[in-house]
Amino acid sequence: MAEITIQLPDGSQRTLPEGATATTLAESIGSRLAKAAVAAVVDGDEVDLNVPLHNGSTVAIVTNNSEEGRHVLRHSTAHVMAQAVTQLFPGAKFSIGPAIADGFYYDFELPGGRTFSENDLEAIEARMREIIKADQPFVRDEVPAAKALEIFADQPYKCEIIQRVSSGAADGEDAGEVGGGETISVYRNTPEFVDLCRGPHVPSTSKLGHFKLMKVAGAYWRGNEKGPMLQRIYGTAWASKDELAEHLHRLEEAEKRDHRKLATELDLLSFPTELGGGLAVWHPKGAIVRKLMEDYSRQRHQDGGYQFVFTPHLANAKLFETSGHLEWYKDGMYPPMEMDNGVYYPKPMNCPMHCLIFRSRQRSYRELPLRLFELGNVYRYERAGTLHGLLRIRGFTQDDSHIYCTEDQLQDEIGSLLDFVISVLRAFGFDDFQFFLSTKDPEKYVGSDEIWDKATEALRVALERHGLEYGVKEGDAAFYGPKIDINVKDAIGRSWQLSTIQCDFNLPDRFELEYVAPDGSRQRPIMLHRALFGSVERFFGVLVEHYAGAFPMWMAPLQARVLPVASAHQEYAEKVVSRLEAEGFRVDLVDATDQLGKRIRAAKLEKIPYVLVVGDDDVDASTLGVNPRGGDVERNVPLEDFVGRLRAEVGEQLAATR
RNA sequence: GCCCAGGUAGCUCAGUCGGCAGAGCAACGCACUCGUAAUGCGUAGGUCAGGAGUUCGAUUCUCCUCCUGGGCUCCA
Numbered sequence: 136m137a138e139i140t141i142q143l144p145d146g147s148q149r150t151l152p153e154g155a156t157a158t159t160l161a162e163s164i165g166s167r168l169a170k171a172a173v174a175a176v177v178d179g180d181e182v183d184l185n186v187p188l189h190n191g192s193t194v195a196i197v198t199n200n201s202e203e204g205r206h207v208l209r210h211s212t213a214h215v216m217a218q219a220v221t222q223l224f225p226g227a228k229f230s231i232g233p234a235i236a237d238g239f240y241y242d243f244e245l246p247g248g249r250t251f252s253e254n255d256l257e258a259i260e261a262r263m264r265e266i267i268k269a270d271q272p273f274v275r276d277e278v279p280a281a282k283a284l285e286i287f288a289d290q291p292y293k294c295e296i297i298q299r300v301s302s303g304a305a306d307g308e309d310a311g312e313v314g315g316g317e318t319i320s321v322y323r324n325t326p327e328f329v330d331l332c333r334g335p336h337v338p339s340t341s342k343l344g345h346f347k348l349m350k351v352a353g354a355y356w357r358g359n360e361k362g363p364m365l366q367r368i369y370g371t372a373w374a375s376k377d378e379l380a381e382h383l384h385r386l387e388e389a390e391k392r393d394h395r396k397l398a399t400e401l402d403l404l405s406f407p408t409e410l411g412g413g414l415a416v417w418h419p420k421g422a423i424v425r426k427l428m429e430d431y432s433r434q435r436h437q438d439g440g441y442q443f444v445f446t447p448h449l450a451n452a453k454l455f456e457t458s459g460h461l462e463w464y465k466d467g468m469y470p471p472m473e474m475d476n477g478v479y480y481p482k483p484m485n486c487p488m489h490c491l492i493f494r495s496r497q498r499s500y501r502e503l504p505l506r507l508f509e510l511g512n513v514y515r516y517e518r519a520g521t522l523h524g525l526l527r528i529r530g531f532t533q534d535d536s537h538i539y540c541t542e543d544q545l546q547d548e549i550g551s552l553l554d555f556v557i558s559v560l561r562a563f564g565f566d567d568f569q570f571f572l573s574t575k576d577p578e579k580y581v582g583s584d585e586i587w588d589k590a591t592e593a594l595r596v597a598l599e600r601h602g603l604e605y606g607v608k609e610g611d612a613a614f615y616g617p618k619i620d621i622n623v624k625d626a627i628g629r630s631w632q633l634s635t636i637q638c639d640f641n642l643p644d645r646f647e648l649e650y651v652a653p654d655g656s657r658q659r660p661i662m663l664h665r666a667l668f669g670s671v672e673r674f675f676g677v678l679v680e681h682y683a684g685a686f687p688m689w690m691a692p693l694q695a696r697v698l699p700v701a702s703a704h705q706e707y708a709e710k711v712v713s714r715l716e717a718e719g720f721r722v723d724l725v726d727a728t729d730q731l732g733k734r735i736r737a738a739k740l741e742k743i744p745y746v747l748v749v750g751d752d753d754v755d756a757s758t759l760g761v762n763p764r765g766g767d768v769e770r771n772v773p774l775e776d777f778v779g780r781l782r783a784e785v786g787e788q789l790a791a792t793r
Numbered sequence: 794g795c796c797c798a799g800g801u802a803g804c805u806c807a808g809u810c811g812g813c814a815g816a817g818c819a820a821c822g823c824a825c826u827c828g829u830a831a832u833g834c835g836u837a838g839g840u841c842a843g844g845a846g847u848u849c850g851a852u853u854c855u856c857c858u859c860c861u862g863g864g865c866u867c868c869a
Contacts, residue, residue: 250797350864353865359866412860467869701826702826730831746829748829750828
């Protein structure tokens, strides 16, 4: 019998009988590998396990414990869901069903405009389990486009994809559905169910099973809000029961950290409906944390050579005509107010006003770089469906800086901004950063290509000089210039976009900003926009989730609570409070009306860093019982020792932030 | 803005196939004065999001509006 030789990724070779598939290969290596195998990479292409191998090919087995493997599992599970839905809802049209982070989705259109409900999910899930149990093979076939159109004659969305692919108009989304080229690939599970797909897929549905359908949502066909709205079902799928359980547990943990929930529980702030959507009121406990954040930010900016400015909430429409905001973002602005002889808008950004400050008198090169800083309240009309607690809000505060500098200074200035931003973010407990360079949106920009290239290059060089790895987001820039976005990972690994550094050659032009150069000539400055928190509100929301409401000592709304064991210890407890307050700590006292255990529980639920219990022993010896958040109880701690410890703790935290 | 699901006490949630609105926690009062995560008893608290309609009667059914949640689209 003829044999073929296969190259493995580690460089070793294996000899297999002719006609061997990747499954044969995996089995020849080991049964565990064969069991975990979901697809293969043959000479760089991802293919099904049952594709016959050729002599000399390099073959890697894709297993279900890799990201690629999970991707295959999820995509295959999406197919199973589509089959289940088409069985349960005769006449259902299915469109696309890709794998996504942690799971998959599939978009459907149900006959008669029917929609899915939660109950439907149960039934669909049950049918999916039957399909999986039936051990249906995924059989690949490649057919000419004309034949594919015949197969999917009653599936208009599939036909649209086939036509786009065969006419060469396919975009990335279509490519996920079908391979390019002359033929269209399809996967058939049963005589009745066939789906358009590039693959690869698991060889059989029995490889699947650790999944859960999560939610129903509306989604526009091809993401076009003028197009039809389809019914989307999201699911999650994993290689094992444990991985699925872990994922569901992570979601529960994330829910516990939800800043909207914690904001209510910890009495930080609220969104009264009487106020209107996307508008928050800050309660004393939230306000103190916010004030500490802002104070810290102000101090850092002062140290960093920034000058503080203030600008009003409203401006004449002409200002936003000059800046270009009305042209580009009118839909995102609050509606205008007419008064006197003018039209006024609530400001969506502070930059035009900062430009007016620059322009208020003649500027010398000696003043540059001129760094203006403001905690500026802005209002943006975010569409109702997009509002999300503090993370997407209509009235918010930007920690907004505009830096005016010469072209010579630009590179250094961007570099020191990167240092500054990273240093301040570290103060708030973030130490995992990702950087993105956003480039010109060809549909939405002002200024010449030359200027854009120069600005983009300046940002790129700054990132590279800092040795920072970065991704590129093509077309994601603001209309006036390219930017660096800085994302952080929080305590449970979620990524948040916070800071931004934007390089702008255009607004100085539009506002005709000038400085006098050493040779007496008039020159145009370059402007850098920089927000660090981005929005104070949003940053606060992210912090609440990052710390799960347990703020570090230096920014905790209440740092300690004193509890007298009984009324007899009230007087001493008050003395303890006074002593700590004299040191500048935020402390309160709860008297002995309720039982001690109950008061301790309440304090713990409020996530107060220290609960201080004082009883007979403490009154006699000037000591405390110290019950720290997340630590063990200590008895008989001398009051003055504790004061010293607190001072040191806060000092250390603040020092670590510099 | 679009799709779906919701809105009942401060919070978390029951409930009403159309007939006087319920619990736990929180609040308040009384008793207990207690050494490290829930003492007991009692009181008060609601135009059942708002408006319109159907009905003898609507928290419940219908419509509209507002708001919330999950998505989509958008995000200077």
